[in-house]
Amino acid sequence: MSDEIKVDKHMDLKGLPCPMPVVKVSKGIKEVELGQVIEAVTTDPGSLTDFPAWARTSGNEILKSEQDGETIRFYIKRTA
Amino acid sequence: MDQKTRDDLLTLFQSKLNEAMRFYLETCTRCGTCTEACHAYASMGQVKYIAAYRHEIIRRIYKKYFKGRGKVWPSVGEAKELNEMALEELYEAAWSCTGCRRCMVYCPFGVDTQMLMSIAKLLLVGASAEPEILTLLADTSIEKGKSLELYKEGFLAGLKRLEEEVVKGWQMEAGETVIPVDVEGADLLYVALAGAHSIVPAAVVFNAARENWTLSFFEAVNFGAFVGDPTRTKLILDRIINEATRLKVKEVCICECGTAYRVMQQLAGRRPFKVSSITDVQARYIREGRIKLSRSTFKGSITYHDPCQMARNAGVIDAPRFILRHLTDDFREMTDDIRYNWCCGGGGGLVALGEDTLDFRMKSSRIKTEQVQETGAQILATACENCHTQLENLNDHYKMGVKVRFLSSMVADALVA
Ligand code: SF4
Ligand code: SF4
Numbered sequence: 001m002s003d004e005i006k007v008d009k010h011m012d013l014k015g016l017p018c019p020m021p022v023v024k025v026s027k028g029i030k031e032v033e034l035g036q037v038i039e040a041v042t043t044d045p046g047s048l049t050d051f052p053a054w055a056r057t058s059g060n061e062i063l064k065s066e067q068d069g070e071t072i073r074f075y076i077k078r079t080a
Numbered sequence: 081m082d083q084k085t086r087d088d089l090l091t092l093f094q095s096k097l098n099e100a101m102r103f104y105l106e107t108c109t110r111c112g113t114c115t116e117a118c119h120a121y122a123s124m125g126q127v128k129y130i131a132a133y134r135h136e137i138i139r140r141i142y143k144k145y146f147k148g149r150g151k152v153w154p155s156v157g158e159a160k161e162l163n164e165m166a167l168e169e170l171y172e173a174a175w176s177c178t179g180c181r182r183c184m185v186y187c188p189f190g191v192d193t194q195m196l197m198s199i200a201k202l203l204l205v206g207a208s209a210e211p212e213i214l215t216l217l218a219d220t221s222i223e224k225g226k227s228l229e230l231y232k233e234g235f236l237a238g239l240k241r242l243e244e245e246v247v248k249g250w251q252m253e254a255g256e257t258v259i260p261v262d263v264e265g266a267d268l269l270y271v272a273l274a275g276a277h278s279i280v281p282a283a284v285v286f287n288a289a290r291e292n293w294t295l296s297f298f299e300a301v302n303f304g305a306f307v308g309d310p311t312r313t314k315l316i317l318d319r320i321i322n323e324a325t326r327l328k329v330k331e332v333c334i335c336e337c338g339t340a341y342r343v344m345q346q347l348a349g350r351r352p353f354k355v356s357s358i359t360d361v362q363a364r365y366i367r368e369g370r371i372k373l374s375r376s377t378f379k380g381s382i383t384y385h386d387p388c389q390m391a392r393n394a395g396v397i398d399a400p401r402f403i404l405r406h407l408t409d410d411f412r413e414m415t416d417d418i419r420y421n422w423c424c425g426g427g428g429g430l431v432a433l434g435e436d437t438l439d440f441r442m443k444s445s446r447i448k449t450e451q452v453q454e455t456g457a458q459i460l461a462t463a464c465e466n467c468h469t470q471l472e473n474l475n476d477h478y479k480m481g482v483k484v485r486f487l488s489s490m491v492a493d494a495l496v497a
Contacts, residue, residue: 017469018274018299019217023434026213045238046274046299049224049231056227057219067237 005063005075008036014071018046022054029060029078037063040074047072081163085207089162090145092206096199097146104196105142107189108132114191117183119423120176120444129444131183134173135196141166167209174200174308175211176440178430180388180423197428201308210307211436214429218303218312225319228297235297236261242276242283249284249492259283262327263294268361269329269353271300271320271340273465278335281492285362288495289370293333296323300340301465306429317343324353333361336486338389338427338464345394357390359463362491363399366406373406377494380458381410384487385471386421387464400463400487407494412455422448424462426470441470442477449478463487 011028013021021042028038040051048065051074055062059080066073110132116122120129127133140160160166179194204210224231243258252258259279260266270286270293272278279295286293298319304312324332331354334341341357348355365371384404390396397418404411415421425445430437452460452471460475460482462468471484 017277017465019301019303019432020434022217022220023213023432026216044275045241048234048238050220050274052234053223053227053231054216054220056230057223058216067241 005037005039007039007075008032009038011038011040013040013042013044013047015043018044018050021047022050025051025074025076026054026058029058029076032078034078036078038074038076038078040076042072042074043070045072047074051076081167086162089203089206092202093141093145093199096202100192101195101199103189104135104191105139108135108139108191109189111188113188114183114186114193117186118177119180119182119425119447122422123425123444123446128172129176131187131191131193134177134193135191137166137169137173138196138199162203167204167207170200171204171209173197174204175428175430176444178388178423178425178427180427181393182388182420182423185392185419194428198308202310205307205309210309211429211433214303214307214432215309215312217432218307218309218316221299221301221303221319222312222315224298225315232297239279239295242280245276245280246283246287249280250288250495252287256287258287260294261297263292264327266294266327266329267292268331268333269294269296269320269324269327270333270335270358271296271298271344272335273301273337274299277486277489278465281486281489282335282358284492285365285371285488285495289365291365294327294329296320298323300335300337300344302340302343303429303432305339305343306432313343313347317347320344321348321351324351329353331356331361333358336463336465336468336488338387338394338466341396342389342394357394357396357399357463358488359390359396359399359403362488363402366403371491372496373403373491373494374496375406375408375494378408378459378490381412381456382408382459382461383412383414383452383455383457385414385424385452385460385462385467386418387462387467388421388423388427390463391418391421396463400461403487403491404461407490412457414451414455422451424448424467424470424474426466426473431466431469438473441473445470445474446478449474449480452480452482458482460484461487461490
């Protein structure tokens with residue numbers, strides 16, 4: 001987990017193929033309040049482009065993404 | 081529903097009324113031949129899943145607002161007002177139909193349920209009553225096309241993570257590019273899905289065949305087509321056509337995604353390149369001696385599920401069988417006539433709706449499960465992402481005990497030098 005960012009909801013999306021990580025995160029973001037943050041962990045390399053494009057389209061904000069071996073970790077703030 | 085909304089929706093309806101659509105709307109004689117054709121009806125026995133019942137709702141709205149011309153026109157039932165309730169019925173009809181067109185093969189007039197359901201889907205988009213996640217996914221794809229520079233770095237970083245696996249599948253000479261991208265003058269542009277499973281095995285086979293290829297920046301899947309929005313469908317398609325034109329490739333090869341292949345094949349219009357499915361391309365490599373496969377890689381019998389959008393609706397029938405004959409001595413057909421193959425029950429966007437449609441997908445596809453089990457095969461191969469996900473779900477749900485595999489990855493696994 002990131003030290004600086006306060007996470008309100010964790011989503012383990014490891015092993016899910018595209019487009020399921022985006023589908024799940026779209027639902028998940030609606031389950032937190034505006035301004036709250038989701039930490040989503042994927043293994044799908046496509047999410048490196050899909051998540052930023054989804055965030056721009058849906059009006060949410062990716063605060064940070066980290067790659068660590070197999071996993072990719074996104075911190076997404078609900079802003080829409 | 082207010083008058084303005086209704087008028088707007090009727091304008092959308094009108095935009096769909098070409099000659100073929102009018103024929104489908106005015107010709108059904110309610111003969112009932114299509115009754116047993118739909119897997120949802122065959123599996124669940126509910127009248128609302130009969131193809132002709134699904135179109136009847138659209139036909140009645142047509143009768144109320146548009147002028148019919150067909151001879152059998154009087155056989156259409158009561159005229160129906162387009163209102164909120166009608167929208168709910170349209171949703172039920174269209175979003176339980178996979179667009180597999182099995183019913184069309186049975187219909188003596190060739191009434192195309194998928195085309196008729198495209199009216200329902202368009203009206204739902206117009207009324208903002210479509211499954212919104214599909215529109216969001218479509219818009220995400222369009223956004224990638226508009227602002228490619230923003231996403232390039234992420235895309236290339238994603239590919240870097242896959243290179244090692246590709247080399248494991250087929251050794252490259254030092255200095256050779258493992259996953260080429262943006263290569264002007266390449267012979268073939270491969271359009272994959274975003275996941276490793278769609279890129280790695282394909283890359284292995286292209287490299288083994290010494291193909292002069294390049295990977296598309298864009299994913300093949302067209303969520304605009306799933307949601308039934310022609311404008312979004314075209315914007316998503318255009319990203320790939322523009323890339324192929326810019327790179328001056330001779331061939332665009334679509335990954336194992338039935339809808340993507342059919343959309344590219346049938347909606348791309350005049351284009352300076354040939355469109356192929358990866359199944360066709362891999363069969364060609366075998367035929368030309370560019371790759372060789374071992375028949376002993378896979379133990380046990382193999383059956384093949386023809387994705388409706390590849391086989392019945394786009395004619396990719398011989399290539400997978402040709403490949404399978406090079407993979408096994410024990411290939412088992414599911415059906416004598418591929419045109420009548422049962423749909424897996426996952427197409428038309430249902431699989432992309434994930435858990436929301438899971439219960440219906442499992443119940444409506446019991447008949448598919450029986451068809452698979454009757455073959456007695458241990459491996460169930462297919463060549464479409466949607467079908468693969470749905471068949472895996474069915475395998476878990478009905479405990480079929482088969483191994484579901486992508487045909488292209490079986491080719492990669494069976495490569496011999
Ligand atoms: S197109 Fe397929 S799913 Fe739709 S009604 Fe016909 S048989 Fe059923
Ligand atoms: S088979 Fe064709 S004509 Fe007969 S009921 Fe079905 S759609 Fe109508």
